[in-house]
Amino acid sequence: MTIDWSWIGDHTDDLTTLTLSHLQAALTAVFLGVLISLPLAVVAHRVRPLRGFLLGLSNVLFTIPSIAIFVLLLPVSGLTRTTTVVGLTVYTLVVLLRNTVEGLDSVPVKAKEAAKAMGTRPLRTLLTVEFPLALPVIMAGVRIATVMSISLVSVATYIGDGGLGQLFTDGFQRNFPTPVIVGVVLTLLLAVVADALLVALQYVLTPWRRRQA
Amino acid sequence: MNRRTLLGALAGAAVTVPALSACSSGITSLEGDSSAGSGGGSSKGGITIGTANFTENQVLGYLYAAVLDAAGVKVNVRPNLGTREILIPALKGGDIDLLPEYQGALLHYVAPKATATEEGEMQNALAIALPAGLQVLPYGMAEDSDAFVVTRETAEKYGLTSLADLKKQNGKLVIGAAPEVKKREVGAVGLKEVYGVEFKEFKSLDSSGPLVKGALKKGDVDVANLFTTDTDIQANDWVVLTDPKNLIPGQHVVPLIADRKADSTVRKALARLGNTLSTAQLTELNRLVDKDKKDPEDVANAYAKEHGLVAQ
Amino acid sequence: MYELFKNLGAWLVGSEQWTGPDGIAHRLAEHLQYSLLATLIAAAIGLPLGLLIGHTGKGAFVAINLASFGRALPTVGLVVLVFLAGGLSMLPVYVALVALAVPAIVTNTYAGMTAVDPDVKDAARGQGMRGHQVLLQVELPLALPLIMTGLRLALIQVVATATIAAYVSFGGLGRYVFDGLAQRDLVQVLGGAVLVAVVAVILDLALSGLQRFLFRHRTA
Numbered sequence: 134m135t136i137d138w139s140w141i142g143d144h145t146d147d148l149t150t151l152t153l154s155h156l157q158a159a160l161t162a163v164f165l166g167v168l169i170s171l172p173l174a175v176v177a178h179r180v181r182p183l184r185g186f187l188l189g190l191s192n193v194l195f196t197i198p199s200i201a202i203f204v205l206l207l208p209v210s211g212l213t214r215t216t217t218v219v220g221l222t223v224y225t226l227v228v229l230l231r232n233t234v235e236g237l238d239s240v241p242v243k244a245k246e247a248a249k250a251m252g253t254r255p256l257r258t259l260l261t262v263e264f265p266l267a268l269p270v271i272m273a274g275v276r277i278a279t280v281m282s283i284s285l286v287s288v289a290t291y292i293g294d295g296g297l298g299q300l301f302t303d304g305f306q307r308n309f310p311t312p313v314i315v316g317v318v319l320t321l322l323l324a325v326v327a328d329a330l331l332v333a334l335q336y337v338l339t340p341w342r343r344r345q346a
Numbered sequence: 347m348n349r350r351t352l353l354g355a356l357a358g359a360a361v362t363v364p365a366l367s368a369c370s371s372g373i374t375s376l377e378g379d380s381s382a383g384s385g386g387g388s389s390k391g392g393i394t395i396g397t398a399n400f401t402e403n404q405v406l407g408y409l410y411a412a413v414l415d416a417a418g419v420k421v422n423v424r425p426n427l428g429t430r431e432i433l434i435p436a437l438k439g440g441d442i443d444l445l446p447e448y449q450g451a452l453l454h455y456v457a458p459k460a461t462a463t464e465e466g467e468m469q470n471a472l473a474i475a476l477p478a479g480l481q482v483l484p485y486g487m488a489e490d491s492d493a494f495v496v497t498r499e500t501a502e503k504y505g506l507t508s509l510a511d512l513k514k515q516n517g518k519l520v521i522g523a524a525p526e527v528k529k530r531e532v533g534a535v536g537l538k539e540v541y542g543v544e545f546k547e548f549k550s551l552d553s554s555g556p557l558v559k560g561a562l563k564k565g566d567v568d569v570a571n572l573f574t575t576d577t578d579i580q581a582n583d584w585v586v587l588t589d590p591k592n593l594i595p596g597q598h599v600v601p602l603i604a605d606r607k608a609d610s611t612v613r614k615a616l617a618r619l620g621n622t623l624s625t626a627q628l629t630e631l632n633r634l635v636d637k638d639k640k641d642p643e644d645v646a647n648a649y650a651k652e653h654g655l656v657a658q
Numbered sequence: 659m660y661e662l663f664k665n666l667g668a669w670l671v672g673s674e675q676w677t678g679p680d681g682i683a684h685r686l687a688e689h690l691q692y693s694l695l696a697t698l699i700a701a702a703i704g705l706p707l708g709l710l711i712g713h714t715g716k717g718a719f720v721a722i723n724l725a726s727f728g729r730a731l732p733t734v735g736l737v738v739l740v741f742l743a744g745g746l747s748m749l750p751v752y753v754a755l756v757a758l759a760v761p762a763i764v765t766n767t768y769a770g771m772t773a774v775d776p777d778v779k780d781a782a783r784g785q786g787m788r789g790h791q792v793l794l795q796v797e798l799p800l801a802l803p804l805i806m807t808g809l810r811l812a813l814i815q816v817v818a819t820a821t822i823a824a825y826v827s828f829g830g831l832g833r834y835v836f837d838g839l840a841q842r843d844l845v846q847v848l849g850g851a852v853l854v855a856v857v858a859v860i861l862d863l864a865l866s867g868l869q870r871f872l873f874r875h876r877t878a
Binding site for chain 3: 195201208301304305
Binding site for chain 1: 426
């Protein structure tokens with residue numbers, strides 16, 4: 134299996150477009166996943182009976198093959214980017230919801246009681262005490278969801294999207310390894326860079342943890 | 347990178363991210379928004395060309411793009427979207443506007459019991475049978491038919507020359523084709539109805555791609571559904587079974603377009619391409635993409651230039 | 659949507675649906691075969707690796723990073739790549755499934771091992787236990803809950819992803835998903851997806867049952 138280097142040189146523009154499109158799909162999904170999972174996690178954390186239901190439901194969603202989710206969305210959103218993003222979001226929810234609930238669980242009761250004793254309102258306690266303290270666990274979830282999302286985008290190639298995944302179907306149909314290798318390498322690079330940026334973001338967002346370390 | 351620029355970069359990413367298009371009109375909706383009949387459309391807003399999941403359809407899509415672009419129409423090609431079964435609903439729903447199609451196969455998709463076989467009749471039948479909002483433009487010279495192919499060895503072993511001969515081996519042979527062919531009239535359904543052929547197994551593979559050709563070579567399937575414009579048929583000395591009962595209709599390349607986009611600019615440009623491109627040329631373009639690993643887009647542009655379809 | 663689920667019911671109980679080479683029974687058996695074999699291979703690679711790293715404390719950084727690298731590997735790309743390199747066989751599917759499962763097994767096994775109280779290990783050594791005895795008689799039993807979590811997670815992912823076998827002409831429940839996509843037969847796609855989910859949930863329950871059986875002697 135040889136790599137056709139000149140093909141790569143001739144396609145830098147296409148590869149850039151595909152990479153950006155890939156990244157946009159993955160990040161939009163994680164962004165939406167965070168938006169949806171935060172309130173759901175608060176509900177699951179506070180309302181015990183709902184907790185098992187929400188976590189169980191998200192676990193079941195995880196067992197459905199991603200390709201099937203994309204296809205089943207076709208009657209709703211057609212052959213569009215929306216289909217890709219919604220499908221990916223469903224997948225990120227599983228990781229994000231679980232980690233956010235665990236993060237909120239991990240907040241010491243004393244911290245919450247101290248806030249209450251000082252007369253802090255519940256919503257304010259949530260935003261200024263609970264979320265910051267839960268942040269490390271939540272961010273761990275965001276990191277996993279991001280890497281997973283980046284790796285899953287390519288499945289949408291079966292519905293004509295999929296960013297770098299288009300290189301896989303193209304290489305497959307033409308018995309041409311170069312685009313496939315490039316696609317795999319770029320996907321891995323995206324995941325590594327995105328993960329490193331998230332580590333950096335977490336470092337910035339949790340200054341109090343730096344002093345401990 | 348200091349903290350501020352890093353945060354700025356991330357915030358920037360977060361802001362661009364939700365720019366999710368709210369434009370997905372959906373496959374199920376939208377049917378009668380075009381002014382009825384032909385000629386009422388306009389390509390001013392640009393045309394999105396969708397193509398199916400095999401090489402030739404992408405070549406054709408980029409050929410359409412080249413000539414339309416030269417005619418001043420803004421075009422956008424979406425390659426490799428899937429099968430006809432996926433593409434036509436997408437065309438109705440507005441995700442795409444134009445699609446390179448094949449006359450007979452398209453006719454049997456919209457009217458499975460259609461009997462027309464002559465090109466002009468099929469064109470008329472299509473005009474009647476197509477769902478509201480869609481129309482075919484004049485068909486081109488180039489033709490690419492479905493073919494049912496066996497290896498020379500298999501042909502000799504079972505004495506196969508025509509599709510009718512397959513009946514003698516009912517229940518013994520395995521056919522390989524793209525999954526959609528199992529349910530298509532020009533496929534497993536028609537083979538049974540017209541020739542009384544029943545296979546031992548239908549193997550879901552791909553459209554004249556690596557899976558179906560690999561399986562035929564290896565002997566995993568006995569009969570393979572390929573395209574007549576596939577140069578591998580000749581290269582491997584495979585035998586195309588003849589079709590005495592005309593199950594397989596003529597398959598001239600024909601543009602299928604949404605009424606809303608069909609204006610005289612588009613008609614003229616595509617008609618000129620249709621009258622230029624021959625079957626042999628199309629076969630050669632496929633070979634350049636599949637074997638020489640050229641881009642379908644480059645191959646199409648080079649062809650359009652060489653044949654004076656676009657300005658030099 | 660209601661129509662879809664009504665048709666799904668008919669699809670699932672139709673008797674012609676269950677027999678023959680494209681029948682549910684056959685596809686189900688294929689899917690189980692792919693999933694279980696891939697998870698077994700992954701366990702054979704991931705378990706010793708996780709135990710070794712956890713026991714010696716060496717190579718943890720590399721292993722954990724390799725694991726997250728593995729999580730980023732696009733399954734479709736891997737399948738196509740191995741197919742182009744080695745031709746048509748089940749190998750591309752197994753390579754991709756094993757690559758998917760190994761990281762979950764390694765990281766959870768390692769996490770389980772590091773969670774073992776160092777005092778307990780010291781005490782075991784103080785009683786004259788050798789390295790491998792500490793590993794097998796002390797660390798392994800204590801790490802088992804997390805190891806099982808890793809195996810369950812890996813199995814669920816493998817069952818969902820084994821769908822990909824259908825892309826390269828093989829069987830399993832993915833056949834319904836890919837054929838249904840090509841034919842735009844959403845009932846078939848939904849049927850395949852539901853069957854995959856049911857298989858995943860049942861296997862997960864079976865493993866958690868096994869886990870409870872293994873720990874039946876423990877009080878807590």
